Amino acid sequence: MKQLKELKAARAAARSDFFIQWHLTGKCNLRCRHCYQSGKISSQPGADELSLPEIRKAAEETRDALADWAKTYGIEFSPSFNLTGGEPFLRGDLFYIISELKDLGFEINLLTNGTLVNREKAERLRSLGVKAVQVSLEGPEEIHDRIRGKGSFAEAARGARSLAEAGLKCTLNITLSKLNAAYMADIIAIAKGLGVARVGFSRLVPAGRGLSLMAEMLAPEEIKVLYEMLLNLDAPGLEVITGDPLSSLIGPGEDSDLGCTAFGGCAAGVSGLTFLPDGTITPCRRLHIPIGNIRTDSIREVWATSAVLDSLRDRKSYAGKCAGCERWALCRGCRAIAYAYTAAKGKPDFLAEDPQCFSHLNSKSSLFN
Amino acid sequence: MKAKKALTGKALEKEAIFWSGLKKMLERIPARSCRK
Numbered sequence: 001m002k003q004l005k006e007l008k009a010a011r012a013a014a015r016s017d018f019f020i021q022w023h024l025t026g027k028c029n030l031r032c033r034h035c036y037q038s039g040k041i042s043s044q045p046g047a048d049e050l051s052l053p054e055i056r057k058a059a060e061e062t063r064d065a066l067a068d069w070a071k072t073y074g075i076e077f078s079p080s081f082n083l084t085g086g087e088p089f090l091r092g093d094l095f096y097i098i099s100e101l102k103d104l105g106f107e108i109n110l111l112t113n114g115t116l117v118n119r120e121k122a123e124r125l126r127s128l129g130v131k132a133v134q135v136s137l138e139g140p141e142e143i144h145d146r147i148r149g150k151g152s153f154a155e156a157a158r159g160a161r162s163l164a165e166a167g168l169k170c171t172l173n174i175t176l177s178k179l180n181a182a183y184m185a186d187i188i189a190i191a192k193g194l195g196v197a198r199v200g201f202s203r204l205v206p207a208g209r210g211l212s213l214m215a216e217m218l219a220p221e222e223i224k225v226l227y228e229m230l231l232n233l234d235a236p237g238l239e240v241i242t243g244d245p246l247s248s249l250i251g252p253g254e255d256s257d258l259g260c261t262a263f264g265g266c267a268a269g270v271s272g273l274t275f276l277p278d279g280t281i282t283p284c285r286r287l288h289i290p291i292g293n294i295r296t297d298s299i300r301e302v303w304a305t306s307a308v309l310d311s312l313r314d315r316k317s318y319a320g321k322c323a324g325c326e327r328w329a330l331c332r333g334c335r336a337i338a339y340a341y342t343a344a345k346g347k348p349d350f351l352a353e354d355p356q357c358f359s360h361l362n363s364k365s366s367l368f369n
Numbered sequence: 370m371k372a373k374k375a376l377t378g379k380a381l382e383k384e385a386i387f388w389s390g391l392k393k394m395l396e397r398i399p400a401r402s403c404r405k
Binding site: 073305 | 388
C-alpha cells in the first residue's frame with residue numbers, strides 16, 4: 001500500500017502544500033450573521049453526510065493521488081486536512097475521524113467556533129496529534145456576540161483557553177468587516193490574555209447569510225491599512241497569519257511580471273480542494289461551485305479535467321485588473337469574494353477582479369514600499 | 370463508493386501539464402497559498 005512517506009521520498013526541490021478543507025457536517029450550533037454558508041445547509045440535521053468508512057475511503061484516495069503525483073512529477077507535498085463544519089464537534093464521531101486520518105499520515109488542523117471545546121476535548125485533540133486548532137473570534141465580547149450570538153464570546157474564549165492550556169497551537173481567526181475592523185487592538189489583547197499562539201484573519205465573503213452584510217465589506221484602502229498594520233505588528237509571543245491572497249501585495253513589488261502559471265495566493269485550482277458534508281467537491285470552501293462528488297468521482301480526474309479548475313488556472317480567463325496584474329501568479333485575489341460580490345450584483349463571475357484589491361493604492365508613499 | 374477508473378489519455382496529459390508547470394515555478398519561488 002502506498003504510504004505518504006513516499007511523498008517525501010521523491011526528494012524534489014519543489015515543495016507544495018496540498019490540503020483538503022473538509023466540511024464534515026452542515027450542522028452548526030450558531031447562526032453567525034456573516035457565515036458564507038446558507039442557513040439551509042446549516043440547519044439540515046446531518047442530511048446525507050459521509051459516513052466514517054466513506055471518509056476513510058476518500059482520505060485513502062487523496063493519499064494515493066498525492067503519492068502518485070509526488071512520484072510521477074517529483075514534487076514534495078505537505079498534505080493536510082483542515083476539518084470543519086458547520087461545527088465539527090457536532091459530529092459524534094469526530095475523534096474517530098481524526099484518528100483514522102492521522103493513521104493515514106495526514107497533518108490535521110481543526111476549524112471550530114470553540115463553543116463546544118472543553119479541557120477534556122482539548123486534551124484528546126492533543127493526544128491524537130492534531131497540529132493546530134482555529135477558533136473564530138470576531139472582536140471583544142459585545143462585537144463578537146452581535147455577530148455570532150449572545151453568550152458565544154464567553155464560550156469561544158473558554159474553548160480557546162482550554163486548547164492553549166492543553167498545549168495545542170491555537171489560532172484566533174477574525175473575519176474582517178466594518179463590524180469589527182476598529183477592534184484589532186482589543187483582539188490582540190484578548191489573544192494574549194487567552195494564551196493562544198496565533199491571530200489569523202480573513203475577509204467577509206458576501207454569500208450565504210453573509211450576503212446581508214454586503215454594506216459591511218471593507219473598502220480597498222481600509223483593507224490595505226489593516227493588513228499593513230497586522231502583518232507588521234510587533235507582538236512578542238503572538239504570530240499574526242493570514243491566507244488571504246491580497247496579503248501578497250504587502251511589501252515590495254515584483255521586478256517583472258511573474259507570468260501565467262498560478263503557483264501561490266488563492267489555493268483554488270492550485271493547492272487544495274474542498275469536500276462538503278455530502279461529498280460534493282468544490283474548488284474552495286467559500287466558492288460553492290460543485291466540480292464533482294468524492295462518492296462517485298476520482299480526485300485525479302476532477303483535478304485534471306474540471307473546466308472550473310482549468311479556468312481558475314488560466315490567466316486569459318480572468319477579468320478586470322486581476323488579469324493584467326504582475327502578481328497574478330502569486331495572488332489572483334480571492335475568487336470566492338469575486339464570485340459572491342458579482343453574484344450579489346446579479347452577474348456571478350468567479351473570474352472577476354477581487355473587489356477589495358488595493359494594488360492600485362500601492363505607491364512609493366506606502367509605508368512598506 | 371463505487372470503484373473509480375484510472376486516469377488515462379487526455380486527462381493524464383492535462384495532469385502532467387499542470388504539475389510540470391507548477392513544479393517549474395515552485396523551484397523558482399516558494400509559494401504561499403490560501404488555506405482558509
